[in-house]
Amino acid sequence: MKRTPILLALILLVLSMPVCCAPQPVIYVIGVHDMITAGTEMEIARGIDHASGINAAAVLIELDTPGGLVTSMDGIVSAIERSRIPVITFVPQGARAFSAGAFILMSGHIAAMAPGTATGAATPIAITPTGITPVENKTVNAYAARMRGIAENRNRPAEVTGKFVTEGLSLTAEEALNQSVIDVIASGRHDLASAVDGRTVNVSGRSITMRTKNAIFIEQEPRFATSIIDLLSNPQIAFVLFLIGLYGIIYGLKAPGTYVPETIGAISMILALYGMGLFSVSAFGAILIVAGIILFVAEVLTPTFGVLTVGGVVCLILGALMFPQEPFLPVGWISDFRRTVFIAAILSAAIIVLGLGLVLKTKMQKPTTGREELIGRTVKAETDIDPEGMVKVHGEIWKASSTEPVQKGEEVVIVDVDGLTLVVERA
DSSP: OTHHHHHHHHHHHHHHHHHHTOOOOEEEEEEEOSOBOHHHHHHHHHHHHHHHHTTOSEEEEEEOBSOBOHHHHHHHHHHHHHOSSOEEEEEOTTOEEETHHHHHHHHSSEEEEOTTOEEEOOOOEEEETTEEEEOOHHHHHHHHHHHHHHHHHTTOOHHHHHHHHHTOOEEEHHHHHHTTSSSEEOSSHHHHHHHHTTOEEEETTEEEEOOOTTOEEEEOOOOHHHHHHHHHTSHHHHHHHHHHHHHHHHHHHHSTTSOHHHHHHHHHHHHHHHHHTTSOBOHHHHHHHHHHHHHHHHHHHSOOTTHHHHHHHHHHHHHHHTSBOOTTOOHHHHHHHHHHHHHHHHHHHHHHHHHHHHHHHHHHSOOSSSHHHHTTOEEEBSSOBSSEEEEEETTEEEEEEOSSOBOTTOEEEEEEEETTEEEEEEO
16 A cells, blocks of 8 residues: 555656656758858759758758849748748848858748848849949849848838849848848847747738747758759859860860760860859850950961951950849859959960960971972991992982092982982081
8 A cells, every 4th residue: 555655656757757858949040151052942942842841940041142043042042931940130240241151041930140240242244355244123123022021021121122123221130120121139049049939920821929949949951962053153164164075075076086075075165054044144245255266266277376266265255244144142252253264264374375385396307208208418438429329318228429539438418308318418
């Protein structure tokens, strides 16, 4: 009988264990640490689907980006809008979310920033041969409307966020919170999870109350395939692959038989075209690039001592500067891209000039075989030549003839070849 209270206590303890040991909520973390590309879009879409599959409490997208490709940005915003679980967009300490990154920050069900961070500066720009200029008003208005639409969908001030695009407005975390552009200021992940716990958000038409206190954070590891897509969708890489593809095909046609240049050129061209398909390309810029390559080829086939090479370099640079027409590319990237273009143009010209120099050097060298090699050579008479005799050339005895008598041992110069007889005269 004395054991009854003990048994009852043990039973009550066992029954209470599931409640005490309830699983902690999971927040799935996706990091964006550089320019926004097609690879970024793939990673975020994959991460949101995976987080939904493991019943995560929320997805946390940490942004540290200067901007990127507008098509990829649109894809990311659409993936967030289709999400079945809450998506928190967050700018952690020491980071920023400018240009296309500002669009993504505004699209989160909850937008947060750490103290000392900034967002905005989403004015579209255009790359021209004379530099960086603002785009046409209709383009600015279109992206401003896109930003306002994203903000209105999340009950954020459309007028303020629209100025990110129209005026290049940038806000600190405190300014963004004061103007209701973001929902939370948090110093880190755990602080953010506690701050948003209990908030109700609208996710795909459903009201969901956030349960994120004491959450476990699981970070997404990037896949190798995504890293390749991220690399190929970079306009600089696509441009270099485009050149490699053209050169490979050109040299393959010029010297058929090995199949190595053609194979490398074809693969590079396919990869380059895939990369080009991920962003808009100016047709005029593409034509200029092709024209520059044609001029380089023409220089090789019909050397003009650099005239066509100079024209090819000019076309290549002008075409490349018009090549990427992404309005939300960061200014720093544009500077790097210009540097890449100039280096590629200079290297191309150097390769052409070096190749032509080797060709001209070969042409100027005296032939080492045949009739031309013998004419002009100085040899000694092996016998008297009057009018015929013998001379030794390369260790071989040749019949020789001369219009004037030549004594044995005298030096003579070969002036002509008549069949198997060398015509000589005194040196």
